[in-house]
Structures are given as structure tokens and as C-alpha cells.
Amino acid sequence: MSSHADHHEEHCPVARSVDVVGDRWALLIVRDAFDGIRRFGDFQRNLSVSKNILADRLRKLVDANILEMQAASDGTSYQEYVLTETGLGLFPLVVALRQWGEAHLFKRGEKHSVLIDTDTGKPVAYMAPISRDGSHLNPARTLVRKVK
Template structure:
């Protein structure tokens, strides 16, 4: 079997993202955090994940600054894992994956969950990729360009 190379030095942002948070348990932990799960024991109970795997994934997510560790507000000796701005910005990724799964991975009549808007109690709209002009884009409407981070991109 061929040895897989790390993607953490790839020029491709998709590859680096997969290397960082693309492992299924990392994404499931982040999904739970979006449902306000913060304690190690709650993650473990909800995911049914072995403690050593959960501990290593949470450690990685803290190192990536997706979570920060804070003391629990009730004054106990426990800590909680709180999403950072970087962690909260994963939300559209999780929503896109959820919507793809809702659309293609459930048969008619099969029970599944749907993400709802708290205020309107309605399902959220499907995500779309749009240009700066507001035009809906498909893969054929886009191309990649190599850039250097921090330098402006000419249009």
C-alpha cells in the first residue's frame, strides 16, 4: 500500500482543510459543538467515541484554534471546549455537507434531521456559491489562481 503524504503543506486550500479538520471525528465533534455541547463527557456520550480518540481529536482542534479550553462557569474543576471564531466559521462547511446528505443519501420516507431557523421555525435555504455581483456560480463558472496570502488578487 502506498504511503500517504501529508497535505498540510499543499498549495490547495481544500487539501489543507481536509488535513486539518476533514477527519470524520473532528467534523462530528464540531457538529456537536454547534448544538452547544462543551464538556468532554457530553461529546463522549453523544458520539459514543473512545476516550483516547476523543481526547486526541479535541487536542488537535485546540491546537488548530478551532476550540479553546475554558473553566466551566459554575466554578467546578471541570473545563469546557468552546468554539472560537475560527471554529464557528466551519458552520457553512457543515451545513453544505448536511444539505448534500439530505439531498442524496436518504430514500423517500426515510427519517432524517433538517436544520431549522430558530426564529422562523423553517428549514434553512440551500447554500449557493455566488459571485461578488450576486450571480449564482457553477464549477464551470470558476477557475483557480495561485496567489500569495496577504497580497491582493487582481480581478
């Protein structure tokens, strides 16, 4: 995923996160896992990625505790890749990337997949950072406190 040797030396949470999931294939594997894909062959067919790249990214995601391997849910001898609690925590990131892409990478009226809230049957509301008092935050209202 990253050539950065030891992300634990990095003080920036964004940099550490990118070291783990900042690769195209890693993020698409996580996206597919949220969509219910669990088996190596299904990831490969859906992503059209080479077996060696897929095997490498799956191993790194398992090593990072984002995915775990489990016996197949259908009782066969296959192994499945399942999101861990850590992996499930990536859901807001995947939604934010989706919503940014919808807003900036599609022409008006151009068709694309839509994330639906299964309780309401409607598209998921736009996600934005909010302050502790519930007001929307923009970059001008935030700062990063650097490690000294």
C-alpha cells in the same frame, strides 16, 4: 487527523482544510460543538467514540484554534471546549455537508434531523455559491488559479 506532516507546505486551501478537519471524528466533534456540547464526557456519550480518539481529536482541534478550553460555565471544576471565531467559521461547511447529505443520502420521505432558522422556525434555505453579482455559481463558472 492527517498523516500529512506540515500542511503549511501545501498551496491548496482545500488540502490544508482537510488536514485540519477532514477526519470523521473531528467534523462530528465540531458538529456537536455547534449543537451546544462542551464537555469531554458529553462528546464521548453522544459520539460513542473511545476516550483516546476523542482526546486526540480534541487536542488537535484546540491546537488548530478551532476549539478552546475554558472553565466550566456552571462554576464547577470541569473544563469545557468552546468554538473559537475560527471554529465558528466552519458553520457554512457543516451546513453544506448537512445539505448535501439530505439531498443525496436519504430516500424520499426518510426521516432525518433538520436545521431550523430560529428567527423563522423554518428549515435553513439551501446554501449555494454565488458570484459577486448574486447569481448562482456552478463548477463550470469557476477555475482555480494555481500558485506558480
